[in-house]
Every structure is written in C-alpha cells, then in structure tokens.
Amino acid sequence: MADATPVSIARAIISVSDKTGLVELGRALAAHGVEILSTGGSAKALAAAGIAVTEVSAHTGFPEIMDGRVKTLHPTVHGGILARRDEAEHLAAMERHAIRPIDLVIVNLYPFRETVARGAAWDECVENIDIGGPAMIRAAAKNHDFVAVVTAPAQYPALLEELSAHGGGTTLPLRRRLAAEAYAHTAAYDAAVAGWMAAQAGETFPATFVAAAERRQVLRYGENPHQQAAFYTTGEQRAGVATARQVQGKELSFNNFNDTDAAFELAAEFVQPAVVIVKHANPCGVATGATILDAWGRALACDPVSAFGGIVAINRPLDKALVDAFGKLFLEVIIAPDATEEAMAALARKANLRLLLTGGMPDPAAAAMNLRSVAGGYLLQTRDARAIDPAALQVVTKRQPTPQEMADLVFAFTIAKHVKSNAIVYARDGATVGIGAGQMSRVDSARMAAWKAEEAGRIAGLTESPAKGAVAASDAFFPFADGLLATAAAGATAVIQPGGSMRDAEVIAAADEAGLAMVLTGHRHFRH
Numbered sequence: 001m002a003d004a005t006p007v008s009i010a011r012a013i014i015s016v017s018d019k020t021g022l023v024e025l026g027r028a029l030a031a032h033g034v035e036i037l038s039t040g041g042s043a044k045a046l047a048a049a050g051i052a053v054t055e056v057s058a059h060t061g062f063p064e065i066m067d068g069r070v071k072t073l074h075p076t077v078h079g080g081i082l083a084r085r086d087e088a089e090h091l092a093a094m095e096r097h098a099i100r101p102i103d104l105v106i107v108n109l110y111p112f113r114e115t116v117a118r119g120a121a122w123d124e125c126v127e128n129i130d131i132g133g134p135a136m137i138r139a140a141a142k143n144h145d146f147v148a149v150v151t152a153p154a155q156y157p158a159l160l161e162e163l164s165a166h167g168g169g170t171t172l173p174l175r176r177r178l179a180a181e182a183y184a185h186t187a188a189y190d191a192a193v194a195g196w197m198a199a200q201a202g203e204t205f206p207a208t209f210v211a212a213a214e215r216r217q218v219l220r221y222g223e224n225p226h227q228q229a230a231f232y233t234t235g236e237q238r239a240g241v242a243t244a245r246q247v248q249g250k251e252l253s254f255n256n257f258n259d260t261d262a263a264f265e266l267a268a269e270f271v272q273p274a275v276v277i278v279k280h281a282n283p284c285g286v287a288t289g290a291t292i293l294d295a296w297g298r299a300l301a302c303d304p305v306s307a308f309g310g311i312v313a314i315n316r317p318l319d320k321a322l323v324d325a326f327g328k329l330f331l332e333v334i335i336a337p338d339a340t341e342e343a344m345a346a347l348a349r350k351a352n353l354r355l356l357l358t359g360g361m362p363d364p365a366a367a368a369m370n371l372r373s374v375a376g377g378y379l380l381q382t383r384d385a386r387a388i389d390p391a392a393l394q395v396v397t398k399r400q401p402t403p404q405e406m407a408d409l410v411f412a413f414t415i416a417k418h419v420k421s422n423a424i425v426y427a428r429d430g431a432t433v434g435i436g437a438g439q440m441s442r443v444d445s446a447r448m449a450a451w452k453a454e455e456a457g458r459i460a461g462l463t464e465s466p467a468k469g470a471v472a473a474s475d476a477f478f479p480f481a482d483g484l485l486a487t488a489a490a491g492a493t494a495v496i497q498p499g500g501s502m503r504d505a506e507v508i509a510a511a512d513e514a515g516l517a518m519v520l521t522g523h524r525h526f527r528h
C-alpha cells in the first residue's frame with residue numbers, strides 16, 4: 001500500500017487516438033522533466049511540435065507490427081506499468097529485464113462507437129476495437145498505488161494542476177479516482193463492443209445484459225427529497241429530453257425529466273400541430289389543430305386545473321402567440337423542436353420556466369429498448385413503437401363510425417397508448433375532453449374520465465358534459481360490458497378498443513344496444 005507522499009513522474013507513455021490537447025499536454029509534461037514514450041501517430045504529433053519523445057518501439061526494441069494490432073503489448077511496457085515499486089522481487093525483475101518504470105499512462109481508445117455510428121463495414125468496426133489501449137489503462141489502474149492513468153483530454157487540466165501543486169507528482173486520492181474512472185471507461189467501451197456484436201448476431205436479449213451510460217448531472221434529489229438521484233445519458237441520438245438544449249430556466253428535476261420525456265414522446269405521435277400537457281407522466285390535455293395556438297386552447301380546456309405546474313410538449317416551433325397564450329399559467333417545462341427569437345425573448349420573462357429545444361421530433365416507430373428495475377433485477381423490453389394499422393381496424397357493431405368519429409377514435413387510442421393503465425380517453429374534434437388514468441379497474445377509469453370531463457365543462461360554463469357526443473378509447477379490452485356501458489353513460493357515441501376478451505360478444509351486444517359504433521384495433525397499449 002502506497003503512502004500519501006506524491007509519486008513523482010519520471011516517465012509517461014502517451015498513446016492517443018483523439019489528439020485534442022496532446023501538444024499542450026506534452027509541453028507541460030516536458031516542462032516537468034517527464035520522459036515521454038509514445039506510439040506512432042502520437043509520437044509523430046509530439047515530435048512535430050518539437051517535444052522530445054521516444055517511440056515505444058525504440059523503448060521496447062520491438063517494432064509495431066500487424067498494422068498496429070501489436071505495439072504496446074510488450075513486457076517492457078506492461079512490466080514498467082505493473083511493477084510495484086515497494087516489492088523487492090518486482091524491482092529485481094525490472095533490473096533483470098531492463099524494464100524502466102512508467103509512472104503515468106495517457107491513453108484514449110480507438111473510436112469504436114464513432115466508427116459503428118457512421119455505418120462502417122464489419123471489418124472496419126472490428127479493426128477499431130482497441131486492445132493495447134485498454135490493456136495499458138487496466139494495468140495502470142490496477143497499479144494506482146504508483147501509477148496515474150488518464151483516458152480523456154477532459155482530464156488533462158486536473159492532471160496538470162495536480163503536477164503543479166505537488167512538484168511534478170500525483171497524489172493517491174487523485175490516482176484512485178482516475179483508476180475508478182479508467183475501469184468505468186474500459187467497461188463502457190467493452191459494453192459498446194458487446195452490444196454491437198450481439199446486435200450484429202440478431203440477439204435482442206443477450207445472455208448477459210451490459211449497458212453503459214454517462215453521468216450528465218447529479219440531481220438535487222430523486223422522486224422525493226429524501227431520495228438521491230442523477231441523470232445518465234446513453235449517447236442515443238433520439239430527439240428528446242436527453243439530447244435537448246436547455247435555453248432557459250432552473251435545472252431539471254428528476255420528475256421533470258420523466259414527465260418531459262412522456263410529454264414529448266406523445267407529441268411526436270402526431271403529424272398535425274399538437275400540444276400535450278403532462279402531469280405526473282400522464283397527459284391531462286392533448287389536442288391537434290390547424291396551429292399550435294389553436295391546439296393549446298383545446299388541450300388546456302380538457303383539464304385546466306391539472307395543467308397548473310404542467311409540462312408542455314409541442315411538435316412545432318414555439319412561437320410568441322403561444323407564449324402569450326400561456327399568460328400567467330404556472331408551467332414547469334416547455335419542450336419543442338425549436339422556438340422563434342420572439343418567443344424566446346417573451347419567455348425569458350419567466351426566468352424559472354425551463355425551455356428545451358430538441359432540434360426535431362423523434363420517430364415514434366423507431367425501435368429502442370425500455371429498461372426498468374425490480375428488486376434483484378431489470379426488466380428489459382422493446383419500446384412500444386406500435387401504431388394503429390388502419391387496414392387492421394375492424395368495425396364490429398351495427399353502426400359504423402362517421403369519418404369524424406373514426407378520426408377521433410384513432411386520435412384517442414393514440415393518446416391511450418401514453419396514459420397509465422387502466423386508461424380511458426374521451427376525445428372530440430381532435431382534442432381530449434376527459435382522461436382517466438392509472439385506475440385499478442377499467443370501469444373506474446371510464447367513470448373518472450367522465451367526471452373529469454363534467455368538471456371541465458362546468459369550469460367552461462357549458463350546460464352539458466363535453467363527453468356527450470365524444471368518442472372513447474380504451475387501452476386494453478373490456479373484460480365485461482360495464483366499462484363500455486360507463487362510456488355510453490358518459491355520452492360517448494363510438495368506442496375503440498383492442499378486442500380479444502372472452503366476453504367480446506357480450507360487449508359488442510351491449511354496444512349495439514346502446515347504439516354505439518365500436519372499432520377493434522387488434523392490439524393493446526398497457527403502460528404501467
């Protein structure tokens with residue numbers, strides 16, 4: 001175990017693919033009197049800047065071979081990194097084999113992820129799997145009692161500060177921190193390789209699930225103030241809360257991230273201008289319209305009480321007209337693909353309100369994975385990327401829906417996909433009028449949604465419930481006729497649901513008796 005005395009650096013090895021900051025780093029190390037060993041391209045860049053450097057091949061007496069597949073994989077290098085400086089036997093081995101200690105390892109790896117991302121062929125991807133780099137990084141991290149390891153240009157300033165503060169040496173706390181980061185770095189690198197190989201083999205669920213994500217931000221707290229939390233990003237370039245640019249407002253909270261994601265993914269379902277207002281990961285108002293402004297008014301009318309403190313997602317650029325329409329309503333987050341200068345200037349008056357701009361909309365049909373945890377494990381599934389197939393819709397009642405009812409049924413079912421089960425959504429003319437979410441019984445959801453519609457109607461000064469004459473969507477089949485009858489009692493004229501219950505015949509007969517039109521989708525959208 002090393003003591004707390006800083007370990008001074010006599011010799012460093014530099015082997016980097018990303019040569020950002022390399023020359024400045026080399027100069028600073030040279031100024032501290034560090035002897036620099038380096039591989040081909042890195043050595044060339046250093047030498048070109050007039051920095052004294054020894055090629056690794058000259059140091060080992062062995063050339064780089066096999067197109068660089070073997071260059072630092074040599075006992076002279078690895079013995080120099082791994083030798084304990086407080087072990088007589090290790091020192092004797094170094095002496096016997098003319099191995100000189102290496103006190104600092106600066107390595108960044110072949111750009112494997114970037115190579116895959118640009119769609120390179122199999123052989124090129126394989127050639128970009130770094131072997132010698134991770135070997136040095138892991139060796140240095142293991143021997144952190146004596147050796148410091150740096151794996152990214154972003155770490156250079158901290159290293160140089162440390163050297164300046166400790167007379168050209170590194171301290172144990174820094175070396176330990178760098179070692180932990182180094183193992184996380186190589187683990188993430190291998191996770192990317194393993195994930196790519198499994199995907200190439202067509203394996204959706206490989207025997208071992210490995211994933212890596214980078215900490216973006218430590219959050220103030222989690223879902224509740226007594227929980228700790230952080231946000232990690234996977235690098236997936238899906239337009240949304242992880243890739244958005246925050247233009248203004250307070251830092252996003254744990255719940256903001258979750259709710260904003262839910263809102264934006266739902267807004268992305270629509271081709272027409274759409275507004276989604278979300279509370280606690282459920283929509284409390286959704287509308288499409290000729291313009292975002294038109295959609296806003298109708299989305300808000302669905303549940304103006306719940307919209308207080310809501311998250312607003314839109315699928316068109318935010319304009320000043322919409323910012324003006326927000327008025328004094330307290331909102332937590334606005335997420336949009338873009339915003340006009342005027343809109344941003346107007347929104348700037350609400351300094352705490354977060355504005356996120358994504359640069360585009362995600363593809364709701366794109367394949368991706370969905371991960372959640374249970375005690376002792378993870379549940380992994382493909383994300384719900386399914387949409388209604390118009391050709392698969394089946395009208396099972398005597399009455400056919402009108403074209404307007406059919407459009408509203410598709411709209412309502414699309415929203416039900418994004419509402420926690422059991423979900424019932426009433427909609428009319430491209431706007432929700434009542435949403436029942438997360439109830440343990442479907443009939444309760446139908447009643448809850450109807451009650452919410454009545455309340456909204458009362459607030460708007462209407463003489464009858466907006467659910468009267470609306471359509472209803474159910475995220476899963478009606479196990480009994482009672483849920484369907486509740487939608488009829490609320491005033492719905494047409495219903496959409498997956499079908500597939502043992503009692504479908506009973507439910508269809510009840511719909512016929514109530515004079516409803518009913519459409520089956522053939523697929524459900526549970527969301528828990």
Ligand SMILES: NC(=O)c1ncn([C@@H]2O[C@H](COP(=O)(O)O)[C@@H](O)[C@H]2O)c1NC=O
Nearest residue numbers: 017040041042069071072073110131132133
């Ligand atoms: N094969 C080896 O012994 C080896 N040693 C270091 N590398 C990598 O070679 C790259 C640097 O090469 P250059 O200095 O030639 O540009 C670094 O990303 C480093 O991780 C190696 N390459 C791949 O495994």
